[in-house]
Amino acid sequence: DTGVSQDPRHKITKRGQNVTFRCDPISEHNRLYWYRQTLGQGPEFLTYFQNEAQLEKSRLLSDRFSAERPKGSFSTLEIQRTEQGDSAMYLCASSFNRGHVEKLFFGSGTQLSVL
Amino acid sequence: EDQVTQSPEALRPQEGESSSLNCSYTVSGLRGLFWYRQDPGKGPEFLFTLYSAGEEKEKERLKATLTKKESFLHITAPKPEDSATYLCAVQAQGGKLIFGQGTELSVKP
Numbered sequence: 001d002t003g004v005s006q007d008p009r010h011k012i013t014k015r016g017q018n019v020t021f022r023c024d025p026i027s028e029h030n031r032l033y034w035y036r037q038t039l040g041q042g043p044e045f046l047t048y049f050q051n052e053a054q055l056e057k058s059r060l061l062s063d064r065f066s067a068e069r070p071k072g073s074f075s076t077l078e079i080q081r082t083e084q085g086d087s088a089m090y091l092c093a094s095s096f097n098r099g100h101v102e103k104l105f106f107g108s109g110t111q112l113s114v115l
Numbered sequence: 116e117d118q119v120t121q122s123p124e125a126l127r128p129q130e131g132e133s134s135s136l137n138c139s140y141t142v143s144g145l146r147g148l149f150w151y152r153q154d155p156g157k158g159p160e161f162l163f164t165l166y167s168a169g170e171e172k173e174k175e176r177l178k179a180t181l182t183k184k185e186s187f188l189h190i191t192a193p194k195p196e197d198s199a200t201y202l203c204a205v206q207a208q209g210g211k212l213i214f215g216q217g218t219e220l221s222v223k224p
Contacts, residue, residue, distance in 0.1 A: 004158070031210060042119075042202050042214030043159065056209065091158050095210070101147040101166065102210055106158035
């Protein structure tokens with residue numbers, strides 16, 4: 001168990017560019033979550049997958065955001081035409097859903113700065 | 116709408132000065148209430164899950180309690196290494212966690 005891994009740790013981009021983040025969950029975890037966190041705030045839910053199926057998307061997730069989890073393993077989060085308001089820490093978490101309470105394990109996040 | 120509010124926003128006790136953090140919540144169908152610790156530049160680290168009113172859990176200097184409307188995280192005789200942001204979250208149906216804004220704890224040596 002190596003924990004949830006996110007890449008890159010930091011990303012600086014110019015407004016209007018596209019960026020993609022990767023998350024590798026704990027092996028055999030069937031659920032994968034994406035959250036966004038700005039300074040001084042708690043994490044905000046963006047979307048989650050059970051295996052390869054995307055089950056819920058937050059209203060925060062505009063059309064410029066897309067997430068995938070091919071084959072139910074790693075996941076990518078892409079932001080197209082980045083805006084300065086997209087600057088935040090993007091957190092990934094994974095869990096094993098047994099039908100009741102599930103504990104989410106978080107990665108260290110990708111810090112995005114849009115100039 | 117499910118909601119979590121934490122207070123205070125920041126706490127700066129002296130080393131050894133016990134403190135209490137509050138988490139008030141409204142949720143339909145609570146499956147669990149979670150406490151996480153977050154250090155700067157890192158992801159949240161799991162501390163506790165509480166499932167029902169009246170439940171208590173302890174870990175070293177930390178003790179979490181739960182009622183029907185709120186949870187408390189008590190820190191007994193804190194040390195500087197306890198300095199971090201403490202996040203409370205509720206889990207309703209579906210599995211996702213809804214977080215509060217966090218309490219930043221800075222323990223002065």
